[in-house]
Amino acid sequence: GDSVTQMEGPVTLSEEAFLTINCTYTATGYPSLFWYVQYPGEGLQLLLKATKADDKGSNKGFEATYRKETTSFHLEKGSVQVSDSAVYFCALIQNAGNMLTFGGGTRLMVKP
């Protein structure tokens, strides 16, 4: 079956540092890929998405590129802020699929 693997956290960074959160997947075909963010005590918010190979999703300074050759969708941000502290989930869904497959989540802590 499909699966998503994320780097284990927590990831602790200083403000303005560069962020990378690794995400790799195992799936047949060409699934759609997503990054969701969950702030403390809240639900999940869609951060960005990509629906085909080489697509780059971007939002709020975050970016991720759909790499079919390495089955990866790594999340990056050039300069993190304290307000980016949250849990980040990588996820996929098959085009004919019924449900999201989530990675385990990565907690990001940004210190002033």
Place this chain on the structure above:
Amino acid sequence: DTEVTQTPKHLVMGMTNKKSLKCEQHMGHRAMYWYKQKAKKPPELMFVYSYEKLSINESVPSRFSPECPNSSLLNLHLHALQPEDSALYLCASSLRQGGFAEAFFGQGTRLTVV
């Protein structure tokens, strides 16, 4: 309006109580979902409704009973829950089931069973 609204935000219930969680969206989405999320874990799918019909039940115990009265509303009826059912319950919706259509999540209901 890209909002999925869940009520209540917090709920404490005894093991003999009956309660309901409610979810509403007005985005014209025809797929709606219930997820359960335990602390420090990703959400786990419970139920999927597509065009107001139950399409997926992920082997959820019968003490959880979903209902979709119309295309905008989704309920989760709770009865005789156990303490291990305490979790964050998330509702989500998407334009339709399947790929390309991203899911929008509500803020969740934090349920505590005592």
